[in-house]
Amino acid sequence: xxxxxxxxxxxxxxxxxxxxxxxxxxxxxxxGMGSSGAFARVATEIGLQIAPEATRENAYLGDMxxxxxxxxxxxxxxxxxxxxxxxxxxxxxxxxxxxxxxSGRIGVAPRLLLALGGGLLAGFGSRLAxxxxxxxxxSNTAMLGVAGFVFLIVFFVVGILVSLLMRRVW
Amino acid sequence: xxxxxxxxxxxxxxxxxxxxxxxxxxxPCKLTAQFRLTDWSVFKVMFSAIIVxxxxxxxxxVNNTFGAQGFYVAEMYLWGxxxxxxxxxxxxxxxxxCPGTSVVGLGSGxxxxxVFMLGMIIGVWAFAGVYDSDFIQAVVGGASMEVRxxxxxxxxxxxxxxxxxxxxxxxxxLAGRALEQxxxxxxxxxDITEGRDPGESDALGRDLGREASAARRTDTx
Numbered sequence: 340x341x342x343x344x345x346x347x348x349x350x351x352x353x354x355x356x357x358x359x360x361x362x363x364x365x366x367x368x369x370x371g372m373g374s375s376g377a378f379a380r381v382a383t384e385i386g387l388q389i390a391p392e393a394t395r396e397n398a399y400l401g402d403m404x405x406x407x408x409x410x411x412x413x414x415x416x417x418x419x420x421x422x423x424x425x426x427x428x429x430x431x432x433x434x435x436x437x438x439x440x441x442s443g444r445i446g447v448a449p450r451l452l453l454a455l456g457g458g459l460l461a462g463f464g465s466r467l468a469x470x471x472x473x474x475x476x477x478s479n480t481a482m483l484g485v486a487g488f489v490f491l492i493v494f495f496v497v498g499i500l501v502s503l504l505m506r507r508v509w
Numbered sequence: 510x511x512x513x514x515x516x517x518x519x520x521x522x523x524x525x526x527x528x529x530x531x532x533x534x535x536x537p538c539k540l541t542a543q544f545r546l547t548d549w550s551v552f553k554v555m556f557s558a559i560i561v562x563x564x565x566x567x568x569x570x571v572n573n574t575f576g577a578q579g580f581y582v583a584e585m586y587l588w589g590x591x592x593x594x595x596x597x598x599x600x601x602x603x604x605x606x607c608p609g610t611s612v613v614g615l616g617s618g619x620x621x622x623x624v625f626m627l628g629m630i631i632g633v634w635a636f637a638g639v640y641d642s643d644f645i646q647a648v649v650g651g652a653s654m655e656v657r658x659x660x661x662x663x664x665x666x667x668x669x670x671x672x673x674x675x676x677x678x679x680x681x682x683l684a685g686r687a688l689e690q691x692x693x694x695x696x697x698x699x700d701i702t703e704g705r706d707p708g709e710s711d712a713l714g715r716d717l718g719r720e721a722s723a724a725r726r727t728d729t730x
Contacts (some may be wrong), residue, residue: 342725344698344702344703345698346697346698347531347532347533347608347698347701348525348528348531348532350549350553350554351553351554351557351558353528353529353531353532353550353554354532354553354554354555354556354558354561355557355558355559355561355589356528357525357528357529357532357554357555357561358557358558358559358560358561358562358565358661359561359562359565360521360524360525360626361558361559361561362529362561362565363521363524364521364525365566365580367517367521367567367598368514368517369516369580369581370522370549370580370581371511371562371581371670371682372521372522372609374607374608374609375608375609375629376644377634378630378633379609381590381630382574382629382630382633382634382637383633386526386634386637387628392552395545395668396572397637397638397640398637398640398672399576399637399640400609400638401639401683402718406571411510411519411589412510412514412518413518414526414656415510415514415518415519415522416518416519416522417522418519418522419518419519419520419521419522419524419525419526420522420523420525420526420529420609420612420613420616421525421526421612421615421616422519422521422522422526422528423523423525423526423527423529423530423531423616424527424530424535424612424613424614424615424616424617425523425526425530425616426523426526426527426670427526427530427531427616427617427619428530428535428616428617428618429593429613431530431531431698432531432702433535433617433698433701434617434618435617435618435702436618437619437620438619438620438621438622439536439538439605439614439622439704440618440704441537441706442705443531443704446723449649450621450626451620451621453603453604453605454537454604454606454621454622454624454625454628455600455604455624455625455628455631456600456603456604456628457599457600457601457603457604457605457606457625457626457628458600458604458606458611458624458625458627458629458631458632459510459627459628459629459631459632459635460596460597460599460600460603460604460628460632461596461597461600461601461604461606461607461608461611461625461629461632462581462600462608462629462630462631462632462633462635462723463522463596463632463633463635463636464592464593464595464596464597464599464600464632464637465597465608465629465632465633466593466617466632466633466636466637467589467590467592467593467596467645467648468589468590468592468593468594468597469559469583469586469589469590469649469651470583470593470610471597471607471609472555472597472601472607472608472609472610472621472713473525473607473608473609474545474583474684475583475593475594476555476557476560477534477555477558478562479583480559480563481558481559481562481563481580482563482566482580482581482582483563483567483652483658483659483660483667483670483671484582484583484585484640484657484658484659485585485654485656485657485658485659485662486585486657487559487582488592488659489585489587489590490590490592490593490594490724491555491594492593492594493590493591493597493598494594494597495544495593495598496598497594497595497598497599498541498543498544498598498599498601498602499546499665501598501599501602501603501622502541502544502545502602504605505541505602506545507515507607508511
C-alpha cells in the first residue's frame with residue numbers, strides 16, 4: 340500500500356462532483372441519495388433476528404419487516420458508499436484503522452461513548468425527519484424543497500451551539 | 510429489487526462514498542471543525558453540490574424530460590423536520606458524524622464511525638419503541654405543508670432561489686476565508702490521517718520560520 344498521503348480534493352471540486360453524483364442519482368433512480376433509511380432497515384433485520392414477533396408487531400418497524408428489509412435500494416446504496424470510501428481512502432494513502440480522537444485529548448473509551456451517543460441521537464432524529472443530511476439536507480434541498488432548507492438551517496445552528504460545549508471535550 | 514436497481518444503487522452509492530472521502534469527510538475532526546467555524550469545507554462542498562444538482566434538475570425539467578411530476582420531493586412535516594434536525598445536529602457535534610459520513614468514516618478505517626453506526630441502530634429501535642406515543646405521533650404527522658418546494662411557497666421562479674443560493678455561497682465563501690485564515694484551522698489530508706490539529710503543523714511552521722530568521726540574523730552578525 341502506498342504510504343504517500345495524497346491531498347484532499349479542493350472543496351469546490353468535491354462539491355461540483357458531489358452535485359453531479361446527486362443529479363445522476365435523481366436521473367437513474369428518481370429520488371436523491373439517502374443514508375439513514377438503510378439504518379432503519381438494518382435495525383429492522385436485526386430486530387427480526389432477535390425478537391421477530393415484537394418487530395413484526397411494532398407500528399414503525401412492522402411495515403419494513405414484511406419481506407426482506409435488506410432488499411431495498413437504500414441498503415445497497417449504503418454498501419456502495421462504504422466501498423467507495425474504502426477505494427478512495429486506500430488509493431490515496433489515507434486508510435488507517437484507528438479510533439479517531441483528533442489530536443488525542445480524549446481517551447479511547449470516552450470517544451467511543453460519545454460516538455455511540457451521537458449515533459443514537461442521529462438515528463432517532465433521522466426517523467423524525469424521515470431522512471438525514473444526505474436525504475433531506477442535500478437531496479431535498481437540491482429539489483428546492485422547503486424541508487431541506489429548514490433542515491439545513493436548524494442542523495447548522497444546533498450543531499454550532501452544541502459544538503461550543505463539546506470543544507472542551509475533544 | 511431487480512439487478513438494474515441494485516446496480517444503479519451500488520454505483521451511485523459508490524460514487525457518493527468516493528467523493529465524500531476525497532473531500533475529507535471521513536474525518537470527524539474535519540467535519541466538526543465546520544461547527545467550530547475554523548474549516549468551512551462542509552459548507553462549501555454541500556452548498557456547491559446542492560447548487561450544481563439544483564441547476565441540473567431545473568434544466569432537465571425545462572424540457573420536461575421526466576414528465577410533469579418530475580423527481581420525487583418528500584412530504585414536509587415541519588415539526589418532524591425541525592426536531593429531527595435538532596437531534597442530528599446535536600448528534601453530529603457530539604459523535605463527530607452524520608449518518609452518511611459515519612459510513613465514510615468506517616470506510617477509511619475509523620472504528621468510531623462503526624460505533625456511531627451501532628448507535629444509530631439503537632436510536633432507530635428507541636424511536637420504534639416510542640413511535641405509538643402521542644408526542645411522537647404529533648411530531649411526525651404535525652404541521653404538514655401542502656406546498657413542498659420553496660419557489661412554490663414564495664411564489665417566485667426557481668431560478669431566483671438558485672440565484673439567492675449562489676449569493677449565499679459567495680457570502681459563506683468570503684466569511685469562511687476570513688475565519689479560516691484567522692484560525693489556521695483547515696484540516697489537510699496529513700492532519701486527518703495522522704491525527705493532528707491544523708494549528709500544530711502551523712505552529713511548527715512558524716517556529717521553523719523563526720529559527721530560520723534567527724539563523725539568518727546570526728549569519729549576518
